[in-house]
Amino acid sequence: MDEVIFLEVLEGDSVQARHRLERFPVSVGRGYGNDVIIDDPKVSAEHLRIERREDGALVLRDVGSQNGTYRVEPWAQLAELELAPDTRVSVGDTLLRFRARSHPVEKTVIAAPPTAPRPRMFERPRSFSLAMQALLGASLLEGYLANYGRTDWGELTVALVVPLGITFLWAGGWSIASRIARRQFHYRTHATVAALVLLGAVLIQPLLTLVGFSLGVSGNLAWAHHAAFLGLMAWGLYWHLRYVTKWEPARLIRVIAVVTLTFGALSRADEWLGNESFSTELGFRRALLPPAFRLVGAEPVEDFFADAVKVQEQVDALAKEP
Amino acid sequence: MLATLLAAVLTQTPVAPAEPSPLPAPRAPDVSSPTVPLGALPPATHELFQRLEGQVAQVRIIERRSGTRSSIGSAFFVSAAGHAVTNYHVVSDVVIHPDDYTAELVLKGGGEPVPVRLVDVDVVHDLAIIQTAAPVAHFFDLDDREPPQGARLFAMGNPRDLGTTIVEGTYNGFIRDALYERLHFSGAINPGMSGGPTLTGEGRVVGVNVATMGNQVGFLVPVKHARELLTRALGAMDTGAQALLETVRAQLLDNQQRVTERLMGEPVPQQVLGSYRVPGRWSAFLKCWGDTPHDPEVPYTVTNYQCSSEEDIFVSSRHRTGVVSFLHQHATSQKLGALRFASLYSALFAQDPDPVEATRQDVTNYRCQSEFVDVAGLPVRAALCMRAYRKFPGLYDLVLRAATLNASNSGVDTSLTLAGFTADNGRKLARRYLEGLSWTR
Numbered sequence: 236m237d238e239v240i241f242l243e244v245l246e247g248d249s250v251q252a253r254h255r256l257e258r259f260p261v262s263v264g265r266g267y268g269n270d271v272i273i274d275d276p277k278v279s280a281e282h283l284r285i286e287r288r289e290d291g292a293l294v295l296r297d298v299g300s301q302n303g304t305y306r307v308e309p310w311a312q313l314a315e316l317e318l319a320p321d322t323r324v325s326v327g328d329t330l331l332r333f334r335a336r337s338h339p340v341e342k343t344v345i346a347a348p349p350t351a352p353r354p355r356m357f358e359r360p361r362s363f364s365l366a367m368q369a370l371l372g373a374s375l376l377e378g379y380l381a382n383y384g385r386t387d388w389g390e391l392t393v394a395l396v397v398p399l400g401i402t403f404l405w406a407g408g409w410s411i412a413s414r415i416a417r418r419q420f421h422y423r424t425h426a427t428v429a430a431l432v433l434l435g436a437v438l439i440q441p442l443l444t445l446v447g448f449s450l451g452v453s454g455n456l457a458w459a460h461h462a463a464f465l466g467l468m469a470w471g472l473y474w475h476l477r478y479v480t481k482w483e484p485a486r487l488i489r490v491i492a493v494v495t496l497t498f499g500a501l502s503r504a505d506e507w508l509g510n511e512s513f514s515t516e517l518g519f520r521r522a523l524l525p526p527a528f529r530l531v532g533a534e535p536v537e538d539f540f541a542d543a544v545k546v547q548e549q550v551d552a553l554a555k556e557p
Numbered sequence: 558m559l560a561t562l563l564a565a566v567l568t569q570t571p572v573a574p575a576e577p578s579p580l581p582a583p584r585a586p587d588v589s590s591p592t593v594p595l596g597a598l599p600p601a602t603h604e605l606f607q608r609l610e611g612q613v614a615q616v617r618i619i620e621r622r623s624g625t626r627s628s629i630g631s632a633f634f635v636s637a638a639g640h641a642v643t644n645y646h647v648v649s650d651v652v653i654h655p656d657d658y659t660a661e662l663v664l665k666g667g668g669e670p671v672p673v674r675l676v677d678v679d680v681v682h683d684l685a686i687i688q689t690a691a692p693v694a695h696f697f698d699l700d701d702r703e704p705p706q707g708a709r710l711f712a713m714g715n716p717r718d719l720g721t722t723i724v725e726g727t728y729n730g731f732i733r734d735a736l737y738e739r740l741h742f743s744g745a746i747n748p749g750m751s752g753g754p755t756l757t758g759e760g761r762v763v764g765v766n767v768a769t770m771g772n773q774v775g776f777l778v779p780v781k782h783a784r785e786l787l788t789r790a791l792g793a794m795d796t797g798a799q800a801l802l803e804t805v806r807a808q809l810l811d812n813q814q815r816v817t818e819r820l821m822g823e824p825v826p827q828q829v830l831g832s833y834r835v836p837g838r839w840s841a842f843l844k845c846w847g848d849t850p851h852d853p854e855v856p857y858t859v860t861n862y863q864c865s866s867e868e869d870i871f872v873s874s875r876h877r878t879g880v881v882s883f884l885h886q887h888a889t890s891q892k893l894g895a896l897r898f899a900s901l902y903s904a905l906f907a908q909d910p911d912p913v914e915a916t917r918q919d920v921t922n923y924r925c926q927s928e929f930v931d932v933a934g935l936p937v938r939a940a941l942c943m944r945a946y947r948k949f950p951g952l953y954d955l956v957l958r959a960a961t962l963n964a965s966n967s968g969v970d971t972s973l974t975l976a977g978f979t980a981d982n983g984r985k986l987a988r989r990y991l992e993g994l995s996w997t998r
Contacts, residue, residue, distance in 0.1 A: 383893055383901035385854050451929045513917035517956055519925040519940040521907035525895035525965040526936065533931035540988050543941045546924050547980045550953065553921035554945040 245330040260286040277302050277327025293318040357427035366430035373437045374398045398433050405429040412479045421478040432471035439463045444522040451531040455520045469495040606723045611665040612695050615715040616643050618650050619659045631714035631753035634696035639689035642783045643752030645678050646871040648685045653873045655798035677790040680805045681812045682782040683767050686790040697762050699784040706730045714753025736842040736866045739776045740764045746775035806949040817982040825993040830887040833969045836993035842866050857890035876919040878977030884910055886970045895965035905970040906960045913976040920944045935996045936962045955983035
């Protein structure tokens with residue numbers, strides 16, 4: 236063993252404290268007279284010593300501790316142990332490791348070339364107020380357009396209060412996670428991301444209606460709605476997690492992609508497996524817009540009823556299923 | 558809702574006068590006339606009952622696994638060989654699920670029920686012929702003579718399992734403009750009496766008890782259909798369960814062909830709704846109703862116009878067919894902007910007509926296609942939905958939905974329901990219907 240060795244107090248996989256030992260003998264224990272003090276109630280005041288033997292080898296010796304000293308691999312109580320590199324020893328609830336100065340370390344992790352830190356768009360104070368205004372405006376407009384009866388002020392108030400409340404609660408949850416993981420709340424940033432995600436959620440349906448109606452899409456666009464929702468969810472998760480974890484963006488994207496696709500697949504599994512439940516519903520797209528929004532032409536009555544043969548074939552196939 | 562509508566029809570419209578019968582009408586019981594000598598009076602009700610009680614029996618449908626009855630009805634003997642007439646809807650479980658249900662008859666005086674065989678059915682007129690193994694001594698002759706309106710009739714049957722009873726009422730002729738022929742009997746017909754006979758004072762069968770709307774409004778199947786079915790059943794071979802299902806299918810196919818030809822043979826009348834023309838009362842069997850709810854607080858008006866046959870064919874307790882109905886909703890607003898009117902119009906377009914009753918065992922789910930369609934210059938968003946019958950291949954329920962798209966503050970949303978038609982006939986009718994939409998600038 237080398238001249239100088241390090242005594243490391245471990246906590247899980249990481250090192251809690253590291254002591255450089257140069258002069259021997261070294262005493263280890265809970266008492267203040269020791270060279271290395273260990274604050275573990277199960278460690279004796281004078282617990283062990285590390286000495287240099289005459290042949291130069293370093294030896295660890297239990298000096299009559301109450302609870303004993305244990306070698307970790309293989310597990311055995313010891314009175315005396317010759318220290319080899321990377322020896323681990325257990326005293327009380329504490330794990331000690333001995334390493335020589337020549338102990339090799341792992342290769343340096345290759346990082347992407349660092350760039351100058353630039354403030355992200357939604358870290359700016361303006362972004363938050365803009366996102367919030369856009370969300371409230373969209374929610375209010377949707378509430379107004381969807382109500383064809385008498386103006387219901389209560390409903391319009393709800394259209395303002397609900398997104399506001401959701402945004403603040405949502406951002407609160409994420410900023411607590413940020414605080415735990417990175418010691419900083421990032422509340423405004425999380426609130427901006429939350430407002431943008433909610434804005435997307437408000438806009439998905441009108442946008443799909445617009446596309447579906449203008450282009451005369453026959454189906455109910457359920458898959459497009461699902462895909463848009465998953466995309467929005469992934470985008471929101473990505474930016475929230477950027478302020479919670481220290482993972483590389485590439486790794487984060489991979490994890491979120493897996494999570495999102497799994498979630499998407501599970502929520503559609505019933506459909507894909509063909510477990511359609513019985514229903515008397517007529518499944519076609521109902522949303523109508525003013526005639527001026529129609530971009531595609533109307534087909535002749537003749538063609539419409541000729542196409543109906545396909546519907547007949549579909550239900551005939553269904554009738555053959557058990 | 559249908560029942561209340563039908564009830565309203567019957568209370569509002571007088572019944573058509575009875576058609577003259579080819580034979581001199583039998584003398585109606587007339588107790589108020591003091592000139593008739595006592596001996597000429599028809600037999601009293603109790604004599605009639607005593608004479609005929611043995612010819613009426615209770616039908617019990619036995620569910621095999623529980624070994625006990627799942628429903629009851631009535632029947633009456635019509636041949637010495639033990640043939641008896643009842644309603645199709647009484648024995649429908651035996652037709653549709655022959656492995657799960659059987660039928661038996663409880664004869665006069667109680668005693669052990671006797672098993673019966675299902676011989677033939679007429680699903681459209683709701684009749685069935687069953688047969689006991691043993692011959693019977695007394696039975697009804699089915700001859701067809703229509704009594705005059707107001708004639709006193711006696712309905713027999715086993716209401717609510719209370720034993721064979723006799724109920725007095727009056728004959729009120731054929732239901733006017735019915736899609737499926739029915740007689741109107743003003744007397745109490747109650748559940749359990751289905752399949753029993755309704756008789757004149759002499760004990761001659763006029764019709765088969767089939768339905769009630771409460772308040773003394775009862776319906777009978779005219780006896781001529783029972784006679785036709787009996788004639789066919791007497792000549793028929795031994796029929797299996799599959800053959801009966803085939804019979805039902807053939808009858809449903811014939812019936813929808815008849816309805817289709819009747820509708821296609823008539824021009825679609827035009828009904829004015831605002832600046833639109835929509836299909837009106839297409840055929841006499843359709844009953845039409847309309848209304849515009851007036852609420853001064855809402856910034857729009859929606860006018861409803863709906864027509865329906867208000868009758869259906871009973872296939873099983875959870876499956877009906879043979880329905881023709883349609884509904885127009887004309888929406889207009891001077892106050893709503895184009896986008897808010899589109900919200901209103903979308904909400905109307907999202908409301909589907911009342912579904913025709915059916916279960917997973919009877920039909921598939923709907924499949925639809927929707928397109929923009931040009932109906933003689935009028936742009937329309939149209940959707941055609943179909944579902945197939947599982948037990949009766951070749952028959953479908955079809956729903957056509959359409960919404961006009963020519964204006965940003967008015968429009969007609971319309972739906973047509975056709976239950977139990979072939980795909981070709983359904984498409985033909987739906988096309989004729991859609992082409993009945995137009996717009997006057």
